[in-house]
Amino acid sequence: MAELGWYGLTIAEEHGGSGGSFLDAALLLEETARGQAPIGAYGVTLICVGALNRFGSDEQKRDLLGRVARGGALAIAMSEADAGSDVAALKCRARRDGDEWVLS
């Protein structure tokens, strides 16, 4: 899939992607789902790529989007045992400590 340019479908060419649109991604998802291709993580990766495209720094894009384009996957850690749909009620905290974020 990476060789065919599918993983990097919505990633800009300068980061190793195919420079496609969401419509291209939708068509790909429809066809692969029709064939029951076992690529469940691809949809989540696509969401992460969208977030990186919009909010990522150049360094993050170069590193993470490059890895996705070469066949890597990304995951989202959002739902918590006590909050799911109500994202505003999340409890997991990130605290700044010097030049690092500490997650707990």
Add this chain to the structure above:
Amino acid sequence: MDFSPSDRVAQLGDRVRAFMAEHVAPVEDEAMRALDDEVGAGVAYPAILVELRERARAEGLWNLFLPDERHGPGLTNWEYGLLCEEMGRSPVAPMAFNCAAPDTGNMEILAEYGTPEQQRRWLAPLLDDHARSCFSMTEPETAGSDPTGLAARAELDGGDWVIDGRKWFTSGYNGASVAIAMVVTDPGAAPHRRASMILVPVDTPGFTGVRPLPVMGHSAGPGHWEVSYEGVRVPEENLLGARGDGFAIAQARLGPGRIHHCMRAIGSAERAFELMCERANEREAFGGPLAEKQFVQEFVATSRMEIDAARLMVLHAAWKMDTEGKRAARQEISMIKVVAAQMHQAVCDRAMQVHGALGMTDDIPLALMWRQGRWLRIADGPDEVHKQSIARRELSRFKPRDAAEA
């Protein structure tokens, strides 16, 4: 119609409830895992269930389903139905009380149609010990809902029945000691007289388990098996009931069984309903408990109405069976089979929805209950076959008189 339970059933109900809270609920998860891990050839029940069964038997909470007073307390369908609701709250409880399908139906027909020798050899271990049995009727190549089309054959040869054919959804085959096979003995007879029931010990040469069918991701434990009969020889006296009576016995087996299934579905739905309401009260989202959201209130109200309506229908069907007989209650039995199964699935589905992603996990029993409930919409006749029978009976009441007689 009096909807207050008799004294003996009120008392039995209290004891079943107490037994379940004290002994079944704490080990339910462990027992479900043990069924998958330990059941196999020669092992009908895992150790933890044998222990539960010994205790239930010692307390007299045993074989409650049998209306025959020689073998059990002789409860009516209506009385036993009330107990089934209690037992239906846990997927392992029916086995703990020796009230689990398909053994219940098999024991009923062995008690009713079995010869003294058949009862000694096959019924006694099911009633008093920790044996299991299976029922082998449905075939992969012929329509399960229409047993007049069965293909598996048995022919008499020198005092033996020789059985050949392929069955599937022989539920509980793994670990069972005997199968009751419904096979064609008289291919030239009228459609409802072609098949007979024959007792086949599972270790008979030529009778083999082909594979456990993977049912919604699960294939372990007693399972639903595809089995093969190749030149399987059993003595002529293993015929259960009269030759050609297979269809009639199958029908007799299903009436009470449907009351049991439906009341267990109601018990299971009540448990799902409780989990849903507890979750709705506890879980906060968007500034308040889920219980304050009108969508969730709609789930709760609809579920309560559906559960109570189904219960009244099932108890009414049981009462009619007890007072007027199985045949008179045919329409009611068809109706509850559809109503209870659909209600159960809908209630479990709403309860899962209120639990969000947690509802998809096996951390809580809802997904298991939903799977078992989905099954009930097909087992013992799909919804559509029952609806067809219901509609035909109703329509026939309105046919012009001479057309009805023709």
